[in-house]
Amino acid sequence: MTDIPTKEFIEKLPKVELHLHLEGSLEPELMFALAKRNGVEIPFSSPDEVRAAYDFHNLQSFLDIYYQGANVLIQEQDFYDLTWAYLLRCQADNVLHVEVFFDPQTHTDRGIAFDTVIGGIHRALEQGRAELGITSQLILCFLRHLDEAAALETLEQALPHRDKIIGVGLDSSEVGHPPEKFQRVFARALELGFLTVAHAGEEGPASNIHGALELLGVTRIDHGVRCVDDADLVQKLIADRTPLTVCPLSNTRLKVFARMEDHNIVELLRQGLCVTINSDDPAYFGGYMNANFLAVAKAHPMSHVEIAQFTLNAVEASFISPAEKTRLVKLTQDHLDSFAA
Numbered sequence: 536m537t538d539i540p541t542k543e544f545i546e547k548l549p550k551v552e553l554h555l556h557l558e559g560s561l562e563p564e565l566m567f568a569l570a571k572r573n574g575v576e577i578p579f580s581s582p583d584e585v586r587a588a589y590d591f592h593n594l595q596s597f598l599d600i601y602y603q604g605a606n607v608l609i610q611e612q613d614f615y616d617l618t619w620a621y622l623l624r625c626q627a628d629n630v631l632h633v634e635v636f637f638d639p640q641t642h643t644d645r646g647i648a649f650d651t652v653i654g655g656i657h658r659a660l661e662q663g664r665a666e667l668g669i670t671s672q673l674i675l676c677f678l679r680h681l682d683e684a685a686a687l688e689t690l691e692q693a694l695p696h697r698d699k700i701i702g703v704g705l706d707s708s709e710v711g712h713p714p715e716k717f718q719r720v721f722a723r724a725l726e727l728g729f730l731t732v733a734h735a736g737e738e739g740p741a742s743n744i745h746g747a748l749e750l751l752g753v754t755r756i757d758h759g760v761r762c763v764d765d766a767d768l769v770q771k772l773i774a775d776r777t778p779l780t781v782c783p784l785s786n787t788r789l790k791v792f793a794r795m796e797d798h799n800i801v802e803l804l805r806q807g808l809c810v811t812i813n814s815d816d817p818a819y820f821g822g823y824m825n826a827n828f829l830a831v832a833k834a835h836p837m838s839h840v841e842i843a844q845f846t847l848n849a850v851e852a853s854f855i856s857p858a859e860k861t862r863l864v865k866l867t868q869d870h871l872d873s874f875a876a
């Protein structure tokens with residue numbers, strides 16, 4: 536068990552989430568409700584049966600089920616409901632700011648309009664800001680198993696919504712789809728003023744982290760845990776304070792690490808990397824932000840200062856204004872002080 540003071544410290548710690556796929560926050564109960572509402576057939580007879588199917592052996596075995604789950608999302612209201620449910624989980628875990636991914640191609644390839652997808656998501660994010668005080672940014676991810684032309688077309692579809700999207704990212708199957716495949720798409724996105732991030736070094740090699748930094752101009756690496764295979768790269772990430780948005784429960788569920796005890800996140804923190812804790816696809820991997828923090832702290836006992844450093848790193852890595860960063864740092868410092876007293 537994580538000891539009680541640590542549990543309480545984590546639960547009350549202000550948090551910032553930088554690596555969350557909205558489609559990965561689709562809980563089985565909502566999946567069932569939406570399937571019924573939209574008359575979509577799903578190959579399960581109950582939410583428990585859905586959960587029982589979540590036994591993954593690698594990234595692809597997860598992605599196959601994850602894309603299937605997204606089929607129940609049809610109407611603008613469905614994307615709103617999905618996003619709103621996630622924001623309520625954020626509120627419960629004291630997550631104050633989020634930068635979330637969505638995968639438009641998963642939906643537009645099924646005939647759902649881009650406007651429908653982003654309309655529902657944006658409406659919920661605005662309500663989250665107004666009613667829950669949770670600030671947010673939206674990042675459009677390209678599916679790397681699809682081709683460059685499809686990504687360019689998706690980027691064009693996003694242009695009327697330029698004001699709602701802070702950046703673009705790259706997700707889906709990493710092995711066999713290196714960053715260079717999307718160099719021209721990312722160059723165009725940078726030209727248009729989008730920030731860029733990319734999944735790299737999750738299942739794929741450390742060279743994908745290099746590629747994302749050099750060829751895609753990314754300001755953060757999503758996952759990045761395989762950086763340890765290249766000592767020079769680790770030194771560069773430390774020197775540049777390049778953020779890694781690490782997802783501990785995702786990594787153990789997808790067998791990137793066999794056990795949480797084998798995870799390298801705390802070692803990377805202690806080496807001075809700007810590592811952060813995130814939930815990735817919490818409905819599929821067994822937990823939201825607090826669960827991820829607790830699982831790491833249980834396997835790797837840390838001081839309160841070390842635990843709070845994950846939030847300070849996330850604030851540093853976030854796409855928010857300096858004034859907002861100062862506010863979140865102060866809240867984190869106040870939390871540390873209240874536990875030191």
Ligand code: HPA
Nearest residue numbers: 556706707708734815816
């Ligand atoms: O962890 C992930 N990796 C790659 N693609 C994804 N799409 C959702 N989650 C992930």
Ligand SMILES: [Zn+2]
Nearest residue numbers: 556706757815
């Ligand atoms: Zn991810």
